[in-house]
Amino acid sequence: MSEVLNNLKTRRSIRKYTDEPVTDEQISQIIEAGLYAASGMGRQSPIILAVTDRAVRDELAEMNAAVMHREGTDPFYGAPYVLVVLADKNVPTGIYDGSLALGNMMLAAHELGLGTCWIHRAKEVFNSKRGKEILKQAGVEGDYEGVGNLILGHPDTSVQPSAAPRKENRVFYIK
Template sequence: MDSKVGRAVNEVIDAMVERRSCRSFKADMPSEEQLDAVVEAGLYAASGMGRQSAIILKVTDRALRDRLSALNAQVMGAPEGTDPFYGAPAVLVVLAARDVPTHVYDGSLAMGNMLLAADSLGLGSIWIHRAREVFGSEEGRAILAQLGVEGDYEGIGHCAVGFWEGQKPEPPARREGRVFCA
């Protein structure tokens, strides 16, 4: 399969092929407009039966961002002071309503849309796991309550967002033997 198929013909496919996970962010905060565009892309993700079970926490407050980073590091068993968000100034957290059977898939699609949207706007991003554990904890539930989030939500992922520090890497070669035709 030629990876160039559709390229230069379709910007969405270009974004899918060129997006990379960013593991080194500048301290500069993206603009409100950029972050809102990324969030909006997440809100327009496909969802099972159109239920729109995913919600997004837009975290730009440094104290809350650092608190979430510390909770995430604790879940992963990392040494104190580790930043699982790689220095990203903003974190967009996706959660989804547990009572919707497709909530994990719905939230995953929202995450995917946001990662692609960030790249299309010239931003770096990375999906950081452990949102389920962070927001399943007493402290995580307290954060949701403080933010006025009501309901039973499961954390799906943290989309760390900011400007690239350094160059975006080239895509690695695609592993062969992953497509079967019938």
């Protein structure tokens, strides 16, 4: 099997992390994979907010938990970093473009031996007043909608998630 196909099949969502730092070089490689994703009309519309600052990471986790009314929990599962993908609200394919960027980044991280998990509710978090302030603080201008939070770190290998069996009857052919 090709390395790409093997990576597609062996990537899992990681929900337990160690504190070991991820290097800037690795983070850049993962981001680059996101930037190289296909996009509608080649517009390259998604942007990525790379959060390596612990205090902001914790604040985003807190805001995310509040959206679910689960205050006091960590929806980022202890992952030290989060790469937020946001879509330009004025681009019709923005959410699709952002989703593909997230997929590329998940695979790139897996190839580097790192763990990720797509965490939802970026839309609500970055639609909030504080979310918009954080974007502004990072230098983001324009109207952006959160697509997904990609939490990132070194997987704690004491947990080995396995893939659920693939559901049947999801493929149809016209030959």
